[in-house]
Amino acid sequence: MVLNSTTLKECLSNASRIKVDESLGPKTTLRVGGHADLFLQPASRDDLIAALRWSRMHGVPVTMLGRGSNLLILDGGIRGLVISLSDRFFSRIEVQDERLTCGAGARLKQLAETSRMAGLSGLEFLEGIPGCVGGALHMNAGAMQQWTFDRVEKITTMDREGDLHVWKGSEVEVHYRSCPLLREHIAIEAVFLGTQSNPSVIRKTMDNYSRRRRLSQPVASSAGCMFKNPDHISAGKLIDELGLKGTRVGEAMISELHGNFIVNLGGAVAADVVSLIKLVQERVMSAHQIELEVEVQVVGE
Numbered sequence: 247m248v249l250n251s252t253t254l255k256e257c258l259s260n261a262s263r264i265k266v267d268e269s270l271g272p273k274t275t276l277r278v279g280g281h282a283d284l285f286l287q288p289a290s291r292d293d294l295i296a297a298l299r300w301s302r303m304h305g306v307p308v309t310m311l312g313r314g315s316n317l318l319i320l321d322g323g324i325r326g327l328v329i330s331l332s333d334r335f336f337s338r339i340e341v342q343d344e345r346l347t348c349g350a351g352a353r354l355k356q357l358a359e360t361s362r363m364a365g366l367s368g369l370e371f372l373e374g375i376p377g378c379v380g381g382a383l384h385m386n387a388g389a390m391q392q393w394t395f396d397r398v399e400k401i402t403t404m405d406r407e408g409d410l411h412v413w414k415g416s417e418v419e420v421h422y423r424s425c426p427l428l429r430e431h432i433a434i435e436a437v438f439l440g441t442q443s444n445p446s447v448i449r450k451t452m453d454n455y456s457r458r459r460r461l462s463q464p465v466a467s468s469a470g471c472m473f474k475n476p477d478h479i480s481a482g483k484l485i486d487e488l489g490l491k492g493t494r495v496g497e498a499m500i501s502e503l504h505g506n507f508i509v510n511l512g513g514a515v516a517a518d519v520v521s522l523i524k525l526v527q528e529r530v531m532s533a534h535q536i537e538l539e540v541e542v543q544v545v546g547e
């Protein structure tokens with residue numbers, strides 16, 4: 247698709263950044279994938295609204311990018327407009343009493359740390375998840391038997407026409423690693439509810455969680471767990487029991503440390519990762535008649 251960025255630029259303030267043919271691999275933790283036709287970091291809600299209206303008017307597809315820690319972007323890249331809410335405007339965190347109001351671009355680590363400093367517990371589990379609030383809401387990210395939406399009091403979303411909506415967290419339909427609303431809407435802001443506690447107790451919990459991660463997860467580039475856990479068994483255990491740890495396709499390898507992580511040894515391309523995913527799915531299907539579902543969001547062409 248040949249896109250004219252000039253007409254988009256004309257709709258936006260100078261503070262918003264637009265790039266043409268932007269490489270996306272370095273913007274993901276797996277570090278594979280092609281280019282975006284257009285990449286935008288809006289600097290205000292008005293600019294985001296203008297970009298969404300421009301994309302509708304010109305029939306340009308829009309893809310949201312968070313911290314890219316749960317994405318497998320294919321080698322052909324993403325057609326249309328990729329939007330990142332990483333500008334400061336969308337990354338604020340404000341604390342009032344037991345509530346933390348966070349922009350969708352705020353990092354989860356920052357949210358967990360701010361919550362600790364304010365003496366609010368309940369968000370410690372977010373400390374080691376390398377995403378931002380928008381991505382965590384979309385995925386209903388979870389760890390240590392806790393889920394993002396457990397602590398969401400309210401979220402503000404924007405639909406593809408640029409209109410804002412506010413939802414009570416308890417009213418939003420969520421599942422294991424999914425929030426159907428956010429496949430259509432864009433998360434703009436969320437209010438998280440903490441529980442008053444002692445910052446040093448919170449620190450201990452966070453340290454404990456991060457120690458557990460260090461022992462069980464590889465440090466090499468990855469997108470976290472590649473597959474959703476089927477009912478009653480972990481995908482990592484299934485993969486491990488089939489002796490697949492260490493299996494390679496090109497520069498993509500099933501981690502020796504954690505069977506559910508596919509790591510990039512340095513020069514992997516998305517096609518390597520896709521082949522490895524298929525290999526694992528076929529082996530698990532033929533051994534156990536279980537269809538492993540990919541957790542990581544595969545986007546692009």
Ligand SMILES: Cc1cc2nc3c(=O)[nH]c(=O)nc-3n(C[C@H](O)[C@H](O)[C@H](O)COP(=O)(O)OP(=O)(O)OC[C@H]3O[C@@H](n4cnc5c(N)ncnc54)[C@H](O)[C@@H]3O)c2cc1C
Nearest residue numbers: 310312313314315316377378380381382384387388433470
């Ligand atoms: C080392 C490692 C450890 C991990 N550990 C965990 C873990 O313990 N638990 C867990 O659940 N996950 C884990 N993950 C996966 C990942 O970090 C989480 O799913 C995280 O929430 C994704 O956030 P992100 O900002 O990176 O989103 P991205 O990967 O950028 O995007 C994920 C999805 O969210 C959408 N999206 C992004 N922003 C918005 C928005 N503003 N509005 C609507 N949709 C949006 C994207 O389009 C995409 O579909 C891990 C990943 C790594 C690399």
